[in-house]
Amino acid sequence: MLSKILWEAHVPLVVVRSYGMIGYIRVQIEEHAVVESHPESEMPDLRLDRPFSALQKYMDSLDLESMDNKEHSHVPYVVILYKYLQLWNQQHGAPPKNYKERKAFIELCKTGMREKENNEPEENFEEAVKAVNTSLLPTSIPSGVQSILNKAASITPSPTTKPFWIMARALHEFVTSEGRGALPVRGTIPDMTADSEKYIKIQNLYREQAAQDADWVLRRVQELSQQLGPRKIVPSLDNDVRTFCKNSHALRVVKGKSITEEYKGSINLGEIGYSK
Structure with a gap:
C-alpha cells in the first residue's frame, strides 16, 4: 500500500x-512542526518580574518623583509598573499573585497618579492600571513548549535530524544556561502613551536583548550543524533562528x-x- x-x-x-x-x-x-502559530491571545513579554540587566539599569535610572508634570504624564507604563512592583516587593516580598493582591497593587499604582492641568487623570497611569493583569504575569515556559524542549534535550543531532529539532535543541541549551530558565526575549512591546525618546529607548532595549538571545541560539545551532558531517542539514540560519526565537513561546508540534x-x-x- x-x-x-x-x-x-x-x-x-x-x-x-x-x-x-x-x-x-x-x-x-x-510530524508537523509549527513555528509561527499566531496564537489568538498573546500576552506581552515585558519581563518585569525578572528584568534583564540593561532594562533594569535604565528603569532604575528614572525617578518618577523628581519629574515635572509633563514628563511624569509621558513616562511609558512599563516604567510605572516596574517602579511600583519594586515598591510592592519591598513591602510583600513577592509580586502580586491573585486577584486580591493585584487589586491592591492597582491601588498602589494610583497613589502616584497626578492630575493634569485640565484635572483629568494621567493616561499613562490609566494604561498601567489596565495592563496589570497581562503585564505582571510570571515569566514562564508554556507546558506545550516545555514538552518540546524536553524531547529536544534527548536528541543527538544526526544528518537526518530536522532543522526544527536542531533549533529546539539549541533553544533548550539556552534556557538551561544563558536564559536562566526563561525563553529568549521576544523583543516587542505594546504601544503606550509616552514621549518618543523614552518609548524608543525602552523599545530598543527589548530589541537588543532579543537580538543577543537569538545570537546565542544561532551560534549553538551553527555548532550543532557542524557536527552533522557532509550531509548536515542547516536551516537558512539567521532569519530562521531569529523567527524561531521570537516565536518560541508558541511553538507547536502536531503528530x-x-x-x-x-x-x-x-x-x-x-x-x-x-x-x-
Whole structure:
C-alpha cells in the first residue's frame, strides 16, 4: 500500500478524492512542526518580574518623583509598573499573585497618579492600571513548549535530524544556561502613551536583548550543524533562528497517524463528536 511505503520512508502523502460537488482531502504526515502559530491571545513579554540587566539599569535610572508634570504624564507604563512592583516587593516580598493582591497593587499604582492641568487623570497611569493583569504575569515556559524542549534535550543531532529539532535543541541549551530558565526575549512591546525618546529607548532595549538571545541560539545551532558531517542539514540560519526565537513561546508540534494504522483500528466515534 502506497501510504505504508511512504510512511516508513517519512515522506508526506496527500490523498484527494472528488465526487462531483463533494470531495475530501487527507494528509498523512508523521510530524508537523509549527513555528509561527499566531496564537489568538498573546500576552506581552515585558519581563518585569525578572528584568534583564540593561532594562533594569535604565528603569532604575528614572525617578518618577523628581519629574515635572509633563514628563511624569509621558513616562511609558512599563516604567510605572516596574517602579511600583519594586515598591510592592519591598513591602510583600513577592509580586502580586491573585486577584486580591493585584487589586491592591492597582491601588498602589494610583497613589502616584497626578492630575493634569485640565484635572483629568494621567493616561499613562490609566494604561498601567489596565495592563496589570497581562503585564505582571510570571515569566514562564508554556507546558506545550516545555514538552518540546524536553524531547529536544534527548536528541543527538544526526544528518537526518530536522532543522526544527536542531533549533529546539539549541533553544533548550539556552534556557538551561544563558536564559536562566526563561525563553529568549521576544523583543516587542505594546504601544503606550509616552514621549518618543523614552518609548524608543525602552523599545530598543527589548530589541537588543532579543537580538543577543537569538545570537546565542544561532551560534549553538551553527555548532550543532557542524557536527552533522557532509550531509548536515542547516536551516537558512539567521532569519530562521531569529523567527524561531521570537516565536518560541508558541511553538507547536502536531503528530499524525498513518492511513494504514487508522484502517487497522476501529474508529472512535467519540473523537469525531458522534452521539446517538
